[in-house]
Amino acid sequence: MLSKIKSISLNGLDGVPVEVETDINSGLPSYELVGLPDAAVKESRERVRSALKNSGKKFPAQKITVNLAPADLKKEGSCFDLAIAVGILKATSQLTGETDGILFLGELALDGALRPVTGILPLLISAKSHGFDTFVIPAGNAREAAYIAGAKTYAAQSLTQVIDHLSGAAPLAPLEAAVYRSAADGEEKFDLAFVKGQPVAKRALEVAVAGGHNLLLVGPPGAGKTMLARCIPGIMPALTFEEALEVTKIHSVAGLLDGEGIVTRRPFRTPHHTATAVSLCGGGSRAVRPGEISLAHGGVLFLDEFPEYRRSALEALRQPLEDGQITVTRSSGAYTFPANFMLCASMNPCPCGNYGSADRPCTCTASAIHKYRSRLSGPLLDRIDLQVEVDAVGYDDLVSDRKEESSAAVRARVEAARDIQRRRFAGCAGVRTNADMGEREMSRFCILSPECENLLRLSFERLKLSARARSRIVKVARTVADLAGGGGILPEHILEAVSYRSYDNRG
Amino acid sequence: MAEPVYTAAERAAIAFDALGVSPSVREKLFPSAAGALPPDTFGESFLRSVRALLPREQSEKWEESQRGVEWFENLLREYAARGVTCVTRYSPAYPAGCFSLPEPPFVLYCEGNASLLSLPRFGITGSRRTLPQIEKLAAEYARCVSRKFAVVSSSAAGGDSAALRGALESGRAICVLAEGSQVAGPACNADLFARIRKDGLLISEYPPSFHAPVYRFSARNRIVAALSDVLLVVSAGSKSGTLITADLVHKLDRTVYAVPYTPGVGSGEGCNALLKDYAKCTDKSVDIAAAFGINLTETECVPLSEREQKVLFLLRDGPMHSAALAEQLGLKPQEIPAVLTLLEMKGKIVPVGGNRYSLL
Numbered sequence: 063m064l065s066k067i068k069s070i071s072l073n074g075l076d077g078v079p080v081e082v083e084t085d086i087n088s089g090l091p092s093y094e095l096v097g098l099p100d101a102a103v104k105e106s107r108e109r110v111r112s113a114l115k116n117s118g119k120k121f122p123a124q125k126i127t128v129n130l131a132p133a134d135l136k137k138e139g140s141c142f143d144l145a146i147a148v149g150i151l152k153a154t155s156q157l158t159g160e161t162d163g164i165l166f167l168g169e170l171a172l173d174g175a176l177r178p179v180t181g182i183l184p185l186l187i188s189a190k191s192h193g194f195d196t197f198v199i200p201a202g203n204a205r206e207a208a209y210i211a212g213a214k215t216y217a218a219q220s221l222t223q224v225i226d227h228l229s230g231a232a233p234l235a236p237l238e239a240a241v242y243r244s245a246a247d248g249e250e251k252f253d254l255a256f257v258k259g260q261p262v263a264k265r266a267l268e269v270a271v272a273g274g275h276n277l278l279l280v281g282p283p284g285a286g287k288t289m290l291a292r293c294i295p296g297i298m299p300a301l302t303f304e305e306a307l308e309v310t311k312i313h314s315v316a317g318l319l320d321g322e323g324i325v326t327r328r329p330f331r332t333p334h335h336t337a338t339a340v341s342l343c344g345g346g347s348r349a350v351r352p353g354e355i356s357l358a359h360g361g362v363l364f365l366d367e368f369p370e371y372r373r374s375a376l377e378a379l380r381q382p383l384e385d386g387q388i389t390v391t392r393s394s395g396a397y398t399f400p401a402n403f404m405l406c407a408s409m410n411p412c413p414c415g416n417y418g419s420a421d422r423p424c425t426c427t428a429s430a431i432h433k434y435r436s437r438l439s440g441p442l443l444d445r446i447d448l449q450v451e452v453d454a455v456g457y458d459d460l461v462s463d464r465k466e467e468s469s470a471a472v473r474a475r476v477e478a479a480r481d482i483q484r485r486r487f488a489g490c491a492g493v494r495t496n497a498d499m500g501e502r503e504m505s506r507f508c509i510l511s512p513e514c515e516n517l518l519r520l521s522f523e524r525l526k527l528s529a530r531a532r533s534r535i536v537k538v539a540r541t542v543a544d545l546a547g548g549g550g551i552l553p554e555h556i557l558e559a560v561s562y563r564s565y566d567n568r569g
Numbered sequence: 570m571a572e573p574v575y576t577a578a579e580r581a582a583i584a585f586d587a588l589g590v591s592p593s594v595r596e597k598l599f600p601s602a603a604g605a606l607p608p609d610t611f612g613e614s615f616l617r618s619v620r621a622l623l624p625r626e627q628s629e630k631w632e633e634s635q636r637g638v639e640w641f642e643n644l645l646r647e648y649a650a651r652g653v654t655c656v657t658r659y660s661p662a663y664p665a666g667c668f669s670l671p672e673p674p675f676v677l678y679c680e681g682n683a684s685l686l687s688l689p690r691f692g693i694t695g696s697r698r699t700l701p702q703i704e705k706l707a708a709e710y711a712r713c714v715s716r717k718f719a720v721v722s723s724s725a726a727g728g729d730s731a732a733l734r735g736a737l738e739s740g741r742a743i744c745v746l747a748e749g750s751q752v753a754g755p756a757c758n759a760d761l762f763a764r765i766r767k768d769g770l771l772i773s774e775y776p777p778s779f780h781a782p783v784y785r786f787s788a789r790n791r792i793v794a795a796l797s798d799v800l801l802v803v804s805a806g807s808k809s810g811t812l813i814t815a816d817l818v819h820k821l822d823r824t825v826y827a828v829p830y831t832p833g834v835g836s837g838e839g840c841n842a843l844l845k846d847y848a849k850c851t852d853k854s855v856d857i858a859a860a861f862g863i864n865l866t867e868t869e870c871v872p873l874s875e876r877e878q879k880v881l882f883l884l885r886d887g888p889m890h891s892a893a894l895a896e897q898l899g900l901k902p903q904e905i906p907a908v909l910t911l912l913e914m915k916g917k918i919v920p921v922g923g924n925r926y927s928l929l
Binding site for chain 2: 261262280398419429453454520521524553556560561562
């Protein structure tokens with residue numbers, strides 16, 4: 063007898079519906095699994111066999127052929143176990159009840175229990191777009207799946223529960239839809255209130271986040287660069303539900319959800335400087351997985367010790383920084399992952415780290431400093447709008463009980479500035495923040511008075527800035543003006559923006 | 570560019586350089602009187618007699634390479650194509666000061682505007698580890714004296730290249746290299762060399778593609794000294810190579826100026842030692858302008874706001890952190906960058922790293 067059960071396979075961030083066809087024929091007992099399965103799918107035979115036996119069902123001693131259609135798509139992972147088991151039961155008439163229009167996902171344990179699988183959220187979202195609205199999934203994925211609105215999702219603990227549900231012996235109740243609540247309402251683990259001193263750097267952080275600019279922190283070891291960077295997610299606007307879904311999709315595929323239903327905090331990713339271009343951008347020989355830049359989507363990618371990263375890894379960041387997404391191409395196809403992140407990089411001012419320090423002398427020669435800094439290519443630095451020096455905090459600053467501003471207060475100002483930008487760019491496709499502005503938007507929204515124009519020209523002459531810095535200075539000045547209420551760009555806004563380009567004017 | 574015409578003596582000097590003939594052999598071959606060789610001396614027979622003087626091994630190597638008059642003519646054409654002029658001991662343009670040097674260079678390979686050598690020359694030198702504010706000061710001095718002098722300095726990073734950058738605004742920059750002009754370092758000055766090649770003058774005692782050993786790098790200082798009619802030392806540690814330059818200039822009976830430093834500043838100990846010994850003191854470019862009759866009428870008077878004057882007043886006691894300045898001025902942290910950037914643009918202050926600023 064033949065049975066057809068629906069499941070879905072992960073392909074990048076999208077799902078491709080898969081039909082599990084099971085045919086049972088008389089003949090010598092055998093089990094044939096076709097349809098380009100990988101090792102994990104092939105091994106499902108042993109799991110299904112034991113799970114059926116331990117759930118009180120029979121594994122037929124006949125010739126079994128299982129086909130995963132479409133046959134030319136590579137299938138990977140353990141999420142087809144449940145569909146195969148249900149298919150065998152259906153084909154051997156051990157299961158009554160309707161299975162048409164139901165999508166099955168889940169990994170089987172030998173005792174018949176259902177284990178959670180990765181990528182539930184993107185799988186169900188894409189199943190919905192393919193017209194499915196009834197899902198049977200492992201109970202371990204219930205929290206994540208509860209955010210799929212308008213679907214009947216049944217979460218089962220075991221294969222027995224699934225059988226009883228389908229036959230009507232013990233129907234499960236569909237999952238209740240969960241209500242999204244952003245985590246930003248609570249206190250931040252890393253709060254600016256705990257960062258002592260550093261007024262210059264804190265201000266730069268605020269400007270960078272308000273305008274969606276990338277940021278480079280330059281300072282000696284122990285100056286608190288990492289601490290400052292960790293505070294960035296806390297001053298970013300709260301994740302909206304749509305953003306949260308998108309972030310959760312990526313984290314779900316990467317298997318990083320860790321039992322949480324949905325990501326409610328903006329991600330903060332800190333890959334080590336030995337990271338390769340592939341680990342940053344995504345890839346893999348078997349299944350293509352999102353890289354660090356996609357995991358940082360909607361949040362912050364923090365690259366500590368920026369010049370220590372491999373040249374190839376850093377240069378690979380340039381295109382996603384521009385496009386907000388990355389397309390990974392492999393022989394099996396091209397996969398596009400979203401990668402709209404804020405880049406925050408940090409570095410020492412020189413190899414010994416003490417350049418510019420008030421009390422520790424720098425032992426580096428000029429050419430050593432030059433060599434260290436020139437590891438960062440011009441085109442990459444071009445994409446970093448703000449460069450600020452972070453200096454070591456003195457002991458007095460550390461122990462002072464002066465009240466520092468909390469992240470929540472800064473976030474309120476950031477959100478006000480973002481609001482102004484949202485209204486401004488309402489009619490411009492693809493532009494959400496000042497940093498995204500192209501030449502067209504700049505000529506519309508960044509009109510400089512003759513006084514500002516003069517000041518800008520003067521600053522280029524006197525401070526020997528490179529001509530490429532101009533548009534970035536204007537964009538940052540726009541953000542500074544937005545933080546001040548959103549009026550026109552004033553001379554002091556230009557001057558503040560110029561002060562964040564200190565690493566451009568050497569040579 | 571017309572190919573320069575060299576006399577026989579000049580040709581011989583250039584050829585020996587290219588062949589790597591050691592100075593002691595050269596001294597034997599050439600009578601000390603410049604240009605004493607008759608014009609027809611340079612030829613195959615002359616080269617043969619030179620070969621006879623060389624140690625056997627070197628002589629055999631030379632013979633094997635079959636380097637004769639033809640090879641040499643090609644070499645001269647190559648130099649001319651690269652824009653390199655050779656000023657030898659026997660050329661009228663050879664700077665007189667060089668004769669008083671230990672080991673006067675046989676040939677100075679000049680790339681760029683060789684006519685700068687006919688100007689009076691002002692040497693400005695500083696050590697590699699020069700404070701940022703002093704680098705700006707060196708550039709300011711260079712700008713000032715380049716109205717009347719050609720500024721001479723070496724290719725080293727720090728004070729020397731800062732002075733050359735200042736002088737380049739008028740194009741009157743003479744840079745003495747430690748190696749051949751095509752291969753000279755340091756790499757961080759590559760842009761500077763390109764600009765000097767175009768507007769100023771690069772000088773080396775080595776042929777264009779010659780890599781000098783590192784221990785010979787400080788030998789360029791003697792050429793800086795010989796070329797400098799006056800010398801200004803902007804920074805020098807207690808054992809700085811800059812002091813060698815200063816001593817050589819002093820021995821030539823020429824004036825040495827030095828910038829005074831606060832006690833305890835490592836990069837100024839040598840300057841203070843020079844001041845105690847024989848150097849004249851200067852801390853502003855105006856001093857030099859007055860001493861050499863340089864007209865400074867063009868300097869503009871930049872108007873300063875009351876707040877800016879207060880910043881300058883606060884900075885008189887040394888570099889300060891921008892946060893401290895904001896506190897003293899009663900400004901919010903986001904207001905101070907604008908004030909400081911404007912002052913920097915007006916050329917009054919300079920960032921010295923770590924968000925600290927110093928007076929210029």
